[in-house]
Amino acid sequence: MKHLLFLLLLSSxxxxxxxxxxxxxxxxxxxxxxxxxxxxxxxxxxxxxxxxVKAVAQTFASQVKAxxxxxxxxxxxxxALAKGANIFFTLNKKLTLGDEGYKLTxxxxxxxxxxxTPKGLFYAAQTIRQLIPAGASSTAALPACAITDKPRFGYxxxxxxxxxxxxxxAFVKKFIDLMAMHxxxxxxxxxxEDQGWRIEIKKYPKLTQIGSKRAESIVGQYYQNYPQQFxxxxxxxxxTQEEIKDVVRYAQSRFVTIIPEIEMPGHAQxxxxxxxxxxxxxxxxxxxxxxxxxxxxxxxxxxxxxxFLQDVLTEVIALFPGKYIHIGGDECPKTAWKxxxxxxxxxxxNNLKDEHELQSYFIRRVEKFLNSKGRSIIGWDEILEGxxxxxxxxxxxxxxxxxxxxxxxxxxxxxxxGGTCYLDHYQGNPATEPLAIGGYLPLDKVYGYEPMPTELxxxxxxxxxxxxxxxxxxxxxxxxxxxxxxxxxxxxxxxIGWMQAGTHNFEDFSQRLxxxxxxxxxxxYAKRLFxxxxxxxxxxxxxxxxxxxxxxxxxxxxxxxxxxxPNEQSPEYIGPITLTKTTTIRAKTWTGGQPxxxxxxxxxxxxxxxxxxxxxxxxxxxxSDPKSSKLTDGVRGDTPRSRQEWVNVYGNDMDVTLDLGNxxxxxxxxxxxxxxxxxxxxxxxxxxxxxxxxxxxxxxxxAQPVVYELxxxxxxxxxxxxxxxxxxxxxxxxxxxxxxxxxxHPNAGEKTWFSIDxxxxx
Ligand code: ACM
Numbered sequence: 001m002k003h004l005l006f007l008l009l010l011s012s013x014x015x016x017x018x019x020x021x022x023x024x025x026x027x028x029x030x031x032x033x034x035x036x037x038x039x040x041x042x043x044x045x046x047x048x049x050x051x052x053v054k055a056v057a058q059t060f061a062s063q064v065k066a067x068x069x070x071x072x073x074x075x076x077x078x079x080a081l082a083k084g085a086n087i088f089f090t091l092n093k094k095l096t097l098g099d100e101g102y103k104l105t106x107x108x109x110x111x112x113x114x115x116x117t118p119k120g121l122f123y124a125a126q127t128i129r130q131l132i133p134a135g136a137s138s139t140a141a142l143p144a145c146a147i148t149d150k151p152r153f154g155y156x157x158x159x160x161x162x163x164x165x166x167x168x169x170a171f172v173k174k175f176i177d178l179m180a181m182h183x184x185x186x187x188x189x190x191x192x193e194d195q196g197w198r199i200e201i202k203k204y205p206k207l208t209q210i211g212s213k214r215a216e217s218i219v220g221q222y223y224q225n226y227p228q229q230f231x232x233x234x235x236x237x238x239x240t241q242e243e244i245k246d247v248v249r250y251a252q253s254r255f256v257t258i259i260p261e262i263e264m265p266g267h268a269q270x271x272x273x274x275x276x277x278x279x280x281x282x283x284x285x286x287x288x289x290x291x292x293x294x295x296x297x298x299x300x301x302x303x304x305x306x307x308f309l310q311d312v313l314t315e316v317i318a319l320f321p322g323k324y325i326h327i328g329g330d331e332c333p334k335t336a337w338k339x340x341x342x343x344x345x346x347x348x349x350n351n352l353k354d355e356h357e358l359q360s361y362f363i364r365r366v367e368k369f370l371n372s373k374g375r376s377i378i379g380w381d382e383i384l385e386g387x388x389x390x391x392x393x394x395x396x397x398x399x400x401x402x403x404x405x406x407x408x409x410x411x412x413x414x415x416x417x418g419g420t421c422y423l424d425h426y427q428g429n430p431a432t433e434p435l436a437i438g439g440y441l442p443l444d445k446v447y448g449y450e451p452m453p454t455e456l457x458x459x460x461x462x463x464x465x466x467x468x469x470x471x472x473x474x475x476x477x478x479x480x481x482x483x484x485x486x487x488x489x490x491x492x493x494x495x496i497g498w499m500q501a502g503t504h505n506f507e508d509f510s511q512r513l514x515x516x517x518x519x520x521x522x523x524x525y526a527k528r529l530f531x532x533x534x535x536x537x538x539x540x541x542x543x544x545x546x547x548x549x550x551x552x553x554x555x556x557x558x559x560x561x562x563x564x565x566p567n568e569q570s571p572e573y574i575g576p577i578t579l580t581k582t583t584t585i586r587a588k589t590w591t592g593g594q595p596x597x598x599x600x601x602x603x604x605x606x607x608x609x610x611x612x613x614x615x616x617x618x619x620x621x622x623x624s625d626p627k628s629s630k631l632t633d634g635v636r637g638d639t640p641r642s643r644q645e646w647v648n649v650y651g652n653d654m655d656v657t658l659d660l661g662n663x664x665x666x667x668x669x670x671x672x673x674x675x676x677x678x679x680x681x682x683x684x685x686x687x688x689x690x691x692x693x694x695x696x697x698x699x700x701x702x703a704q705p706v707v708y709e710l711x712x713x714x715x716x717x718x719x720x721x722x723x724x725x726x727x728x729x730x731x732x733x734x735x736x737x738x739x740x741x742x743x744x745h746p747n748a749g750e751k752t753w754f755s756i757d758x759x760x761x762x
Contacts (some may be wrong), residue, residue: 128142199241539576
């Protein structure tokens with residue numbers, strides 16, 4: 001009985017007290033599922049109460065046409081149509097659901113959408129769009145229901161970086177439509193970068209003639225090769241002003257506001273390549289940046305620069321009708337300003353105590369200009385550093401601290417912390433996912449994000465306008481790769497932004513999402529929701545058993561234990577897999593003759609040290625190995641792409657002793673070290689592995705250097721000590737730090753670090 005109740009609760013939003021299924025995302029605030037269906041077909045009219053909602057009805061009709069092929073006709077209200085089995089879009093000024101709220105009633109005889117604004121009706125229409133079953137064509141049965149809905153946050157955004165890689169207009173529109181489908185209302189368009197300027201500015205044609213083109217890009221991940229390798233392939237692209245107007249109109253038809261971002265004072269190298277006089281060292285020969293990361297060449301805070309930016313912003317204002325202009329403000333190295341006599345003089349003249357205050361002087365001047373044109377600025381949280389501009393809104397990206405500080409200063413805030421909102425991070429196993437910048441942000445972690453910081457009082461909370469996901473495209477060269485990284489994680493953020501706090505749970509969301517995803521026709525969304533997860537349990541003879549699970553009940557699991565790719569002929573998973581030795585399990589979900597996208601590749605390391613305690617001779621910092629368990633958790637670091645499973649030792653030697661609990665035979669001890677030279681990750685100079693029965697008398701087993709080539713790709717370097725017949729209770733590892741980076745290294749003289757994954761004892 002208890003179990004049944006639990007199941008009912010879990011599936012409450014999907015089935016919601018009726019025979020019908022509802023896979024709505026975001027799920028409405030008040031919802032009542034009912035029996036029966038409304039039959040949608042080419043004879044259905046969209047009846048509008050008012051000419052001002054005709055455009056909403058037409059947009060909705062075009063969305064239905066694209067999804068199902070059904071052509072719906074828009075008609076004005078009339079007594080004859082009032083009685084028909086139609087969809088009614090009715091403006092009702094008496095509703096008090098805010099400008100985005102709506103009521104929707106679907107019965108077998110009609111569909112009634114009501115809102116006090118066209119925008120509210122548009123959101124009702126998006127809900128109707130999601131009531132249409134995936135795969136419907138020519139007719140569609142809409143499940144009956146009664147909905148009263150409105151959002152939690154007024155700002156629900158996504159940012160797309162088109163600076164690192166240009167994305168075509170058709171894709172930008174598709175992206176905006178996907179946002180609108182999930183009731184997101186703000187598209188932050190990151191239009192300028194070190195690596196490319198993407199917006200036509202009539203007064204400064206070289207911005208696109210020169211600034212929109214870079215010669216090449218880095219091969220692989222930023223730190224992958226030492227020295228960095230380049231691909232020799234030019235990257236270019238920009239939007240004409242006509243194209244931008246077209247995109248703005250398209251977004252308006254979907255009630256999406258576009259916030260253009262023109263980066264300053266940093267991330268401006270492409271602009272300096274076009275107009276070198278805007279930098280502090282015009283003779284330097286600025287080029288559009290071919291590396292990722294942060295360029296030290298930034299705008300000089302000269303009158304020339306302010307005139308240029310005012311001219312650029314004047315054209316930007318004319319193109320984008322929204323209230324906000326994003327001025328960047330993040331990651332502006334102060335090197336060039338420190339070296340510039342002009343900047344130092346300017347600081348003295350204006351009583352600015354450091355370069356952070358100079359940056360605030362810069363941002364305040366630009367804010368003043370934009371405020372004088374009736375616009376407001378948004379900046380990344382670095383704009384707090386030298387003092388906030390008076391009316392600025394802050395985007396909190398380096399964690400939540402910036403957002404909290406800004407709200408406490410009574411400034412508006414948008415929450416987009418890297419750990420939960422950066423959709424450029426890995427969403428599945430980094431070893432098998434497409435190359436990404438790093439990190440690890442699976443769907444459930446995105447969904448678990450609560451945007452309202454608990455540190456804020458009720459009065460301060462009102463400054464938090466909402467939440468945004470960011471898509472930085474260094475490692476997304478195509479629109480398909482953007483789709484893969486953005487979806488479905490952006491949909492999780494859409495629900496977080498819309499639903500009230502505490503009304504949602506991941507199980508329920510993932511069930512709705514699974515049935516919703518087929519509606520995303522021609523979208524290359526990631527199938528990680530369907531991934532297989534593994535856990536271990538002890539068998540009745542103490543063996544290790546691996547249990548595989550999947551969310552997708554419609555498919556079966558096939559797997560291999562020999563490292564080969566599973567296929568239809570591979571064994572099907574029917575129960576726990578018993579392991580007798582270290583094994584890599586590869587598994588896939590399969591339906592009929594087709595893989596369905598779920599996958600697992602995981603190595604289970606069976607060894608005597610697993611879960612055994614260890615202690616450090618010299619303690620590591622708490623971030624490296626907080627619970628002292630990573631070195632014996634049975635999980636090896638299987639790729640340099642992710643540092644999740646690695647213990648990092650910064651600038652120090654390591655001295656660690658593992659206690660096996662009693663004296664036992666030890667035949668082999670093995671460890672891996674990372675080599676990531678460009679990132680200062682040098683394997684240790686030497687490694688000594690020693691054994692002891694009593695913990696004080698250690699017999700040296702091996703002491704040897706880790707041999708590697710400095711140049712070349714990152715690598716995992718194994719160190720193995722073979723003991724023929726040793727017996728021991730304690731295993732001690734001493735590893736010597738490689739010292740400082742050598743003279744030819746970009747970080748010459750700086751301390752190095754090394755990483756170790758697991759102490760494997762056999
Ligand atoms: C940022 O990620 N630099 C805002």
